[in-house]
Amino acid sequence: MDPITNLISSFTRFPGVGGKSARRMVFYLLKKDPTELRELGDRIASLKDGLHKCSECGNISVGDPCPICCDALRDRGTLCIVEDIEDLVSFEQAGVYNGLYHVLGGRVSPFDDEELSEESVEFLLSHIRELNAREVIIATNPKMEGDLTYYTLLEALKEARGLREDLRVTRLAFGLPVGGSIEFADRMTLHTALESRVAAQLGKGETL
Ligand SMILES: [Zn+2]
Structure with missing residues (x-):
């Protein structure tokens, strides 16, 4: 050619x-x-030269920890779990969130044979423990894969030890259209999705 x-x-x-x-x-x-x-x-x-995966949140940046994890002005008790770095960037550009993030770097997607690895779930749980987080916001996309990922995380959180008794688990309330994605959502939509987030629906009698 x-x-x-x-x-x-x-x-x-x-x-x-x-x-x-x-x-x-x-x-x-x-x-x-x-x-x-x-x-x-x-x-x-040279795009990847000098870039590292943040050892705390999974973001990619020049320094480790990344600037978001190092930012003392952020609310360190709230953790927003996103599927990919693109979603983190969308929230940051929208300027609608002031807590910390955790990047899963994957999702549960049976059609693509994708699962959340044990390591990635453990990485998340240790991050929550480390921060002694008051709230985790599960910000997966409003798609079937996002739902499956949400339920997988919810199960993992229910079974996890060493988290706060009163840990609040919430999910974005989508204003976002079903099948849409965080990556392409505008500022107002992300703001609404965050502001009207809903508490996770746990099974009867179950607590985190
Ligand atoms: Zn980080």
């Missing part, structure tokens, strides 16, 4: 980019001078 076709095919692997957009991007790049192209190439090549 020639370089143009090669690059078009690379760009079509990006999420949400079809053949037409990929072609436009490549022809845009063809008009740029070689220095600019090399700079872009270098930025892509």
